[in-house]
Amino acid sequence: MKGLFLVVGLLAITSQSYADDCCCEHKPKIVYKTVVKKVPVVVEKTVVTEKVVLVDKPVIKEKIVVLKQKAKKNRISLLGGTGPSRLEKEGNEARLIREPIAGLQYQRMLGNSLSIGVQVQTNESVLGSVGFDF
Numbered sequence: 001m002k003g004l005f006l007v008v009g010l011l012a013i014t015s016q017s018y019a020d021d022c023c024c025e026h027k028p029k030i031v032y033k034t035v036v037k038k039v040p041v042v043v044e045k046t047v048v049t050e051k052v053v054l055v056d057k058p059v060i061k062e063k064i065v066v067l068k069q070k071a072k073k074n075r076i077s078l079l080g081g082t083g084p085s086r087l088e089k090e091g092n093e094a095r096l097i098r099e100p101i102a103g104l105q106y107q108r109m110l111g112n113s114l115s116i117g118v119q120v121q122t123n124e125s126v127l128g129s130v131g132f133d134f
Contacts, residue, residue: 071109075117079103085123099123107131 085099107117107129117129 073109075105075107075109075115077105077107079105079119079121083121083123105129 080100080102082098083101084096085101086097088095088097101121101123103119103121103125105117105119107115109115113133115129115131115133117131119125119127119129121127
């Protein structure tokens with residue numbers, strides 16, 4: 001820092017001598033004053049120390065594993081309800097009798113959103129099905 005003030009002071013003195021050589025006489029004379037201040041210098045020290053740490057438990061790193069479930073492609077369903085089960089004849093008339101009906105259904109997924117199936121009922125009906133998931 002002292003060197004910087006010294007350089008500024010020398011520049012000021014030499015510029016003054018050049019200004020004195022100027023041929024203009026009506027210019028006021030400028031006096032430069034340099035002030036040197038003492039600036040405290042801060043010294044930083046970095047000290048490296050080693051610290052041994054004893055750990056009672058082993059360090060466990062967590063790892064999250066996402067398991068993909070295998071898509072289930074088969075479906076079996078039990079059915080129940082009421083519906084036409086038999087036809088009764090009385091003379092020239094025929095009457096349809098409605099009774100409880102049970103059934104069994106099997107479906108198979110063909111892709112992500114398409115399924116086909118077959119259904120069997122106790123009233124001697126066999127049905128097919130096509131389904132779309134959305």
